[in-house]
Amino acid sequence: MKINKIIILSATVLMIFAKSNLVSGEDKADGHVNESIKYLISPVGRAEYNYLGVVDFEGKKVNLVKFKNKVLLVEDAQKIYSDPESSLPCKIERTISKPWGKEYITREYDQKNFTVVVKRFHGKKLINEQTIKADGPIQDVIMLPFYLSRLPDLKAGMAFEARLPEAIRLKVVSVDEISVPAGKFKAYHLKSIPDKIEIWINKDTPRIPLKIQGKFALNYSMVMKEYIGSHAEKQ
Numbered sequence: 001m002k003i004n005k006i007i008i009l010s011a012t013v014l015m016i017f018a019k020s021n022l023v024s025g026e027d028k029a030d031g032h033v034n035e036s037i038k039y040l041i042s043p044v045g046r047a048e049y050n051y052l053g054v055v056d057f058e059g060k061k062v063n064l065v066k067f068k069n070k071v072l073l074v075e076d077a078q079k080i081y082s083d084p085e086s087s088l089p090c091k092i093e094r095t096i097s098k099p100w101g102k103e104y105i106t107r108e109y110d111q112k113n114f115t116v117v118v119k120r121f122h123g124k125k126l127i128n129e130q131t132i133k134a135d136g137p138i139q140d141v142i143m144l145p146f147y148l149s150r151l152p153d154l155k156a157g158m159a160f161e162a163r164l165p166e167a168i169r170l171k172v173v174s175v176d177e178i179s180v181p182a183g184k185f186k187a188y189h190l191k192s193i194p195d196k197i198e199i200w201i202n203k204d205t206p207r208i209p210l211k212i213q214g215k216f217a218l219n220y221s222m223v224m225k226e227y228i229g230s231h232a233e234k235q
Contacts, residue, residue, distance in 0.1 A: 037228075040225050042221045043220065045072070047222060057091075063087070064079065065082070067142050092105075104120070104122075111137045111138065114137060115133050118130045134166075135167070138164070145209040149208050159172070182226055188203055209224070
């Protein structure tokens with residue numbers, strides 16, 4: 001799939017985490033409603049994740065997350081709708097704002113047939129449409145680290161298969177003490193195979209992604225600056 005390379009590090013930062021069956025059954029995220037997490041993106045940028053809970057959308061109940069980041073002069077704002085039972089994405093609406101204009105992108109998922117339809121618009125005009133096929137259910141590029149962070153039994157040595165829609169592998173390699181702008185934490189340290197990206201997830205409450213490190217042509221890191229939510233007092 002062709003992705004405008006100037007669009008935000010968020011898609012690149014998190015795309016390696018996609019996985020189809022990491023979270024099963026009802027989403028155990030009730031305690032995370034109205035949770036907000038702010039990140040700094042190095043070298044220059046910021047991001048914010050907001051979980052808004054269950055909403056009505058297109059005639060059904062879905063989970064809603066808003067994720068926004070800004071790198072230099074480009075801002076990427078996303079609304080991510082997912083199934084409350086499977087935690088798999090249903091639809092994503094994206095607005096990319098640049099000094100020279102805006103672009104609107106939608107991603108519509110068919111998790112029964114393992115496809116996602118990507119549509120790009122300038123204004124209301126459709127300029128491109130592409131259907132991507134996978135060999136199983138498709139996870140969202142932004143949300144997987146947060147789903148992963150809610151697993152109750154992470155431990156060193158665990159490994160996970162992922163789709164975006166290509167299959168990759170993530171492994172918990174250690175438990176580390178790390179420092180981010182929000183403080184010092186014990187964290188589960190995950191690495192991708194091949195070694196493209198790493199993630200650190202808080203070992204204690206709140207169980208959230210603390211740091212993401214990319215190892216692509218443009219190196220970057222995303223580190224937690226602030227947490228706002230029902231578990232904030234437990235940081």
